[in-house]
Amino acid sequence: MNVPLHPPRSSLEELLEGIWKQNPVFVMVLGMCPTLAVSVSAMNAFSMGIATTFVLVASCLLVSLMRHLVPKEVRIATYIVIIATFVTVVDYLIQAISLAVYEALGAFIQLIVVNCIILGRAEAHASKNPPLPAVLNALGMGAGFTLGLFALGAVREVLGAGKLFGFALFGADFQPWVVMVLPPGGFIVLGSWLLLFNWLEAHRHTGNEGTRHA
Amino acid sequence: MENLDLPQVASTPSGAMIRTLGLVATICGLLIVSAYQGTLEAVAENKRIALERAVFKVIPKAASVKTFVAGSGGIQPEGTTQPEGAVKFYAAYDATGALQGIAAEGAAKGYADTVRVLYAYDPAKQAITGLGVVSMRETPGIGDKIYTDAAFLKNFEALDVRLNADMKYLAHAIKVVKHGTKQSPWEIDAIAGATVTSKAVGKGIQESAARLLPLLVPEQGKLTTAVEP
Numbered sequence: 001m002n003v004p005l006h007p008p009r010s011s012l013e014e015l016l017e018g019i020w021k022q023n024p025v026f027v028m029v030l031g032m033c034p035t036l037a038v039s040v041s042a043m044n045a046f047s048m049g050i051a052t053t054f055v056l057v058a059s060c061l062l063v064s065l066m067r068h069l070v071p072k073e074v075r076i077a078t079y080i081v082i083i084a085t086f087v088t089v090v091d092y093l094i095q096a097i098s099l100a101v102y103e104a105l106g107a108f109i110q111l112i113v114v115n116c117i118i119l120g121r122a123e124a125h126a127s128k129n130p131p132l133p134a135v136l137n138a139l140g141m142g143a144g145f146t147l148g149l150f151a152l153g154a155v156r157e158v159l160g161a162g163k164l165f166g167f168a169l170f171g172a173d174f175q176p177w178v179v180m181v182l183p184p185g186g187f188i189v190l191g192s193w194l195l196l197f198n199w200l201e202a203h204r205h206t207g208n209e210g211t212r213h214a
Numbered sequence: 215m216e217n218l219d220l221p222q223v224a225s226t227p228s229g230a231m232i233r234t235l236g237l238v239a240t241i242c243g244l245l246i247v248s249a250y251q252g253t254l255e256a257v258a259e260n261k262r263i264a265l266e267r268a269v270f271k272v273i274p275k276a277a278s279v280k281t282f283v284a285g286s287g288g289i290q291p292e293g294t295t296q297p298e299g300a301v302k303f304y305a306a307y308d309a310t311g312a313l314q315g316i317a318a319e320g321a322a323k324g325y326a327d328t329v330r331v332l333y334a335y336d337p338a339k340q341a342i343t344g345l346g347v348v349s350m351r352e353t354p355g356i357g358d359k360i361y362t363d364a365a366f367l368k369n370f371e372a373l374d375v376r377l378n379a380d381m382k383y384l385a386h387a388i389k390v391v392k393h394g395t396k397q398s399p400w401e402i403d404a405i406a407g408a409t410v411t412s413k414a415v416g417k418g419i420q421e422s423a424a425r426l427l428p429l430l431v432p433e434q435g436k437l438t439t440a441v442e443p
Contacts, residue, residue: 062241070234071226078238085242089249096256099264103349160354178355 014133018141024117025148025190026197031117034108035149036186042165045153047101049146051094051109055086056118056145057138060126064134067127079122080113087112117141148193155189156180269304272334272344273315276306282437284429289436301426305437306334313337313438318426319348320418327351329360329414333370335423337434340377341399342419345370350411357411366405366412374399375423382428390416 009017024030034052039045059082063070070078091109094102102109112118121141126134157163160180162170179185269279281292285300292302303318316335321328329352334344345360345367352358360366378385386400390413396403404412 066234066238069237071231073226074231074235077235081235081238081242085245088246092249092253092257096253096260099260176355178353181354 009133011133011136014136015140015143017137018139018144019147020144022141023144023148023197024141025145025152026193028117029194030120031115031145032190034111034115035152036183036190038105038108039149039152039156039186039189040160040181041104041157041163042150042154043101044104045149046146047094048105048108049142049149051090051105052112052115052117052145053139053142054090054093055083055112055115056121056142057135058086058089059083059118060121060134060138061131063122063126064129064131067129070127075123075127076119079119079127083118083122084113117145151193152186152189155193156185160185265304268332268346268348269306269317269334272317272332272346273306274344275308275314277309278307279317280305280307284426284433286429289430289433301422301429303426303430315343316430316434316437317344318422320415320420320422322414322416322418322421324350324352324414325357325410326353329357329411329418331360331415331418333419333422335375335427335430337431339372340375340431342370342373342375342423345415345419352408352411356408359405359408360411360415363405365403369396369402372399373402373419375427377427377431381432384420384424384427388416388420388423 018024022028025035031052034048038048059079062082063079066078087110090112094105094109121138125137129137154164157165158169159177160182162168162174162176177185180189265281266279270276281302281304282289283292283296283300283302285297287297290297301318303316305316306314308314316337317332318335319330319332321330323329327350329350330348332346332348333342335341336343347361350357350360352360373388374386375388376385377383384400386398388400388402390402390404390409391397392409393404393406402412402416
């Protein structure tokens with residue numbers, strides 16, 4: 001019974017999976033709705049990433065703690081209730097920390113409930129693993145998501161507004177590329193990042209083969 | 215996997231499923247209520263600061279803000295029970311407690327989404343004397359000029375909103391006109407290239423002022439006197 005298909009992974013591997021190998025934004029291309037919508041500035045992207053990470057880690061911890069209690073027939077309902085709970089908690093927390101951030105993120109905070117990364121992690125990982133690996137894996141995924149959002153947000157803010165975290169980077173002569181903070185800019189920047197990541201991945205493969213043949 | 219050949223029939227009793235869902239709901243209920251209670255004070259304080267900041271921007275001389283509602287029964291401080299059809303507004307006072315102006319919110323559909331503005335009303339001048347933007351998602355570089363365009367903001371230094379003789383309607387409805395064609399003090403000169411957003415600002419103020427001012431103006435004497443320190 002319960003023979004793992006893969007050998008157990010180290011804590012570091014659990015943590016790093018989401019940041020690099022299975023990065024939710026650049027590799028798995030999950031959760032694109034908040035990714036494209038709130039990544040108009042580095043600050044928005046960063047806040048959204050942190051909020052999602054909080055929900056991800058807290059939900060995965062609870063799902064993992066309850067993994068022997070939850071009958072599989074009611075698991076989806078259970079996970080969704082847990083996720084919705086932590087989204088509500090984070091919603092109140094953000095309002096208490098900064099109303100400006102709350103208004104900038106708008107409905108996308110509530111929409112974390114339906115972010116497929118979170119239900120995906122609960123179902124595919126947390127429900128089958130003890131709390132520590134579940135939390136580490138969720139933390140890695142959250143960090144990967146934050147990193148992805150930040151990579152988009154920073155590029156879009158620099159090109160679209162000439163600023164980073166609200167600080168002007170260029171002189172008054174800089175003409176902002178307004179398209180970058182509009183929806184098409186989101187697709188352009190995301191596409192460019194995906195291109196870079198895929199090129200790196202392809203490059204790594206060919207590089208490996210090169211050494212193998214040598 | 216002991217029973218691979220035998221069909222598995224309802225291995226989980228219904229009671230267990232209901233118990234699990236009940237347990238999860240209880241834990242989650244507790245978490246949500248504690249988060250709500252724990253943040254209540256900080257959120258209320260944040261909202262108060264945000265409101266003050268917004269009102270102080272349109273009424274620079276103000277030092278404190280009070281929220282009122284104006285309804286068919288007159289003006290009263292905002293409470294738990296709001297009369298039907300009442301309009302919310304903010305009265306701003308200076309440090310000595312003298313009324314400095316009234317602020318109220320207006321909203322109308324812009325180019326991308328609803329444009330929400332806060333305008334200042336000066337009872338002595340019977341005019342709108344300031345404009346602030348509460349929220350908007352208009353096109354950067356075009357629609358968002360309503361924040362910054364000096365010529366546009368000049369419209370709101372003294373925008374005439376006096377009432378007609380029986381105090382039921384605005385004497386002249388606020389009108390947004392094409393850039394460069396403003397002639398009367400109740401007209402708003404639109405931003406060239408951002409007419410839709412300019413019109414949304416005008417419409418938001420017009421609709422709000424037309425509802426609020428007939429309720430407010432006959433009673434506004436109460437505001438200058440009914441001030442607690």
